[in-house]
Amino acid sequence: MEFGSSFGTCFEAAKPHLLISTSSKNTNITLRSRTQRFSFRVSSVSYKEFAESALEETRKRIVLEPSPLQERYSSMTGLDGKTQLQMLAFKSPKIRLLRSMTIENETMQVFDFTGFMKPEYDTPIFCANFFTSANMNIVVLDLNPLHQLTDQTDYQDKYYKNIMSIYHKYDEIFPWGGKLTGESIKFFSPLVMWTRFSSSQDKHQALFSAFLEYYQAWLEMIIQVKEGMEPSQVRVIREAQHKYLTWRAQKDPGHALLRKLLGEAKAKALLREFLFNGVDELGTKTFIDYFPEYQTDGGTERYSSMTGLDSKTQLQMLAFKSPKIRLLRSMAIENETIQVFDFAGFMKPEYDIPIFCANFFTSANMNIVVLDLNPLHQLTDHTNYQDKYYKNIMSIYHKYDEIFPWGGKLTGESIKFFSPLVMWTRFSSSQEKHNALFSAFLEYYQAWLEMTIQVKEEMEPSQVRANREAQHKYLTWRAQKDPGHALLRKLLGEAKAKALLRDFVFNGVDELGTKTFIDYFPEYETEGGTVSEKRSIIGKSFATRPWDSNGQFIG
Structure with a gap:
């Protein structure tokens, strides 16, 4: 899966991490401190606490309600009978979809947390995609731009210019992770954290802190953004989000993992209806319409x-x-x-x-x-x-x-x-x-x-x-x-x-x-x-x- 973005300055990495207990019927959150010593077995790293901390912060500032997707997607079990997938989905007056997916088994953990605004708002897409195995962590954290920044410098000035310090706070801890294709780089911002690292207590605490800082920055954008776009601008935003979803639904590198875990039919439904929800609703253009070079x-x-x-x-x-x-x-x-x-x-x-x-x-x-x-x-x-x-x-x-x-x-x-x-x-x-x-x-x-x-x-x-x-x-x-x-x-x-x-x-x-x-x-x-x-x-x-x-x- 591609990986995302988040922000925040209210949380220190040393703060006791939080675990979440939730179901599709009851969206209230039960919190408890995580006090056991950090170890680097895969089972010891739980990304559920990342999602719960972000949702706790969101509820302090925004009224969330369950998305209709929550009823259809709350949990799944892989074909192996062991891998567990947990999903959460919310919406608000400004947020079209705020959703989380965690995947856990004995050998890996995956965290995919994303926020999409309604087309009346041009705020970037919050994107956090983390993968952990016994030997490696792969991280993408970003506020994905709705518009290509090389073409719209005013959009970059509006949303990224004043928060680049968040990236620089972590760029030495999390260096660039290697090659990204010229096609996919268009969907990232200069804020993107794309990195690979071996597990350590310091690295995981820093990642938790970075995730919250990115997320708080995005949350602040949501609060500050005003409705009032011209109908033509709303159409442009809708198409921009649809183009992003169309790319991800076709080219996201996590597809193979989901097919392996769930089989072709269930993986396709999860991708189009939950992870990249909107690809079938926000527009009618196809992948080839947007990317004819393919x-x-x-x-x-x-x-x-x-x-x-x-x-x-x-x-x-x-x-x-x-x-x-x-x-x-x-x-x-x-x-x-x-x-x-x-x-x-x-x-x-x-x-x-x-x-x-x-x-x-x-x-x-x-x-x-x-x-x-x-x-x-x-x-x-x-x-x-x-x-x-x-x-x-x-x-x-x-x-x-x-x-x-x-x-x-x-x-x-x-x-x-x-x-x-x-x-x-x-x-x-x-x-x-x-x-x-x-x-x-x-x-x-x-x-x-x-x-x-x-x-x-x-x-x-x-x-x-x-x-x-x-x-x-x-x-x-x-x-x-x-x-x-x-x-x-x-x-x-x-x-x-x-x-x-x-x-x-x-x-x-x-x-x-x-x-x-x-x-x-x-x-x-x-x-x-x-x-x-x-x-x-x-x-x-x-x-x-x-x-x-x-x-x-x-x-």
Whole structure:
């Protein structure tokens, strides 16, 4: 889940924390002091007290009443029978929805606390999203702006200029947490606290204090804001909030967790009806209406996420394009026993650069990695292509060849689709190895990205046709013989797996050409005219690396 914002100066971190007892029928709050010593078992951190402290402060200044959502959403139990979800929902004359969700089990806690104003008021959205596991805390705390601040500096001056001191009070304690996408950053303010940290008593007390200070600042805005917007302004505010909700309902990173905990149907209902309530009521525009850059050639985001037949395995997909790149796509698969990462980049046929290919598989005992810039054209027949794209970057491979040795036999057929840059390896997990893999992935990708920047469009029609057919041949091979097929069939069933493979993972196999697998690889045809299930027909395999240190094929 994305993470939020809050404020306040009336509470010290040392103040005894508060626990809440509530139900959907009775919204009165029972408070008791929390006096036991703080420890860093996950079960010892309770975000319910954050919500209760904020609500207690709210009631001092604003009349709250239960939202109709409280009757429908008060508590849920996860599919595992252990995970508990607790929800609270309120409203006031100015607040459309003030809602809280906490998730707790033995391994994690999640806190999602948000406040949305009625469209007659342009106050920012209060947003606090906290995630705690045994080893890590992830925090987003912000007053999300209704309007993009780069376009509306007066809005920034109105709501943020005089409270930046709150952020600076905590910026050294909670440093920036890493990369945020250019798309998501538009929904944050300069007040945002986006951080990751290991648990400590000081950090959790500081977070509690920061949460209250942010929340009190937002509460003060609510009290001070006046109604009286022009109808046109109310429409603008309504659309701005709807755009925010539409983004969150589609792209919030907490979706996968909820699907894992509740299953697809319940997770979707909770997201749209409770967490991002208003996405179906405040406007009629779709995600693509607001963010047309996400539209695929098929017209919609057909593939963004899926849940396996076991209701636990989550598949997350991303897909992009550019003036030169036909498809840049990612697929991540996660469950309790495995993780899979499949990241690929395909150029438009007017450009002959290699295909970026990263396929990683992790289980409890083993990691299997293929990382390469797959050549469009077979290098033994096109030495000029090898000189053009691989000769000057072989040093990247040699930087990692001792850390990641050759992983074992590859068939003679599949080796044709790899370059001398290929990292094909197996290893047992270690922090050092995973750090090195991350570094290698980025170096390979940066090399490919530089190629996409430098490459010039091919103007010769015959060469464009050759590039198109080469990419189609590659996709046809992968769509038929890729070793990941069996896993997808097991996770999704035959029909969904086939659609995912042909429409998304190997997109282009049905569009870039008309030749069949047998047309390209006649040696695989059986007497009955079908494709042989064998991985190799020629029977040759390579147990050791078949290129020398200069990248020349030695077989």
